[in-house]
Amino acid sequence: MSRKKLVAANWKMNGSSALVNMISTTLQSIAPQVDILICPPATLLSAFPTAHAFQLGGQDISAHVAGAYTGQISAELLLAAGARYALVGHSERREYQFETDQLIAAKVATAVAAGLTPLLCIGETLAERQQEKTEQVIAKQLAAVYASHPELLQKSVLAYEPIWAIGTGESATPEQAQQIHAFIRAELAKYDADAAQQVKILYGGSVNAENCAALFTQPDIDGALVGGASLKPEEFAQICLSAKE
């Protein structure tokens, strides 16, 4: 099964209109050759030029459709601002905003119902890895979303982000990542065997221009979710080019 690679940028709480312009210019010639997604802070979504060959995404989405939810951003608002994807369940939201598996499942369903592609993030902490609980943790995170709603899988993209590798400079090795990606795909096959073969599973955690090529050669790694390196247009462009088939 060949899956086209997707390289996604998560700017987190960084960025500026100057970076929007720089990245748009830098990616102009690259974007048609590889699937690229930029997830800037929501306030910058509308700053992107309307004609661009990459996709835009939100970094989060409300589980609610509309209403009195101060500070939250609905799927409809994201769509109106040009987004076609939304990150859901990033570990920083699970940790700092206390997001539960149940809330994350509701957000995935809300995104799909509105026509946004959810990019669901999963992964284990260092302590969980050291206690050999990685597979158990990931199986639970996946089951929370797909066990009762397997139809959501064919509309999803996933990202495996070991929390110990995020922003630390210590990426998982290609072999470590591949092992977990294969496990994720096997778990997903329990819910929808066809969709499990087609779903893109990105790797995230200290991806940079040096380590991306080796990660992209692994059979179950379908791209990357890039944090820090996505704020450097030239380096991000190199990562995107490495993903070219």
Ligand SMILES: O=C[C@H](O)COP(=O)(O)O
């Ligand atoms: O969403 C992106 C991930 O958290 C990875 O961040 P990083 O590339 O800075 O480690």
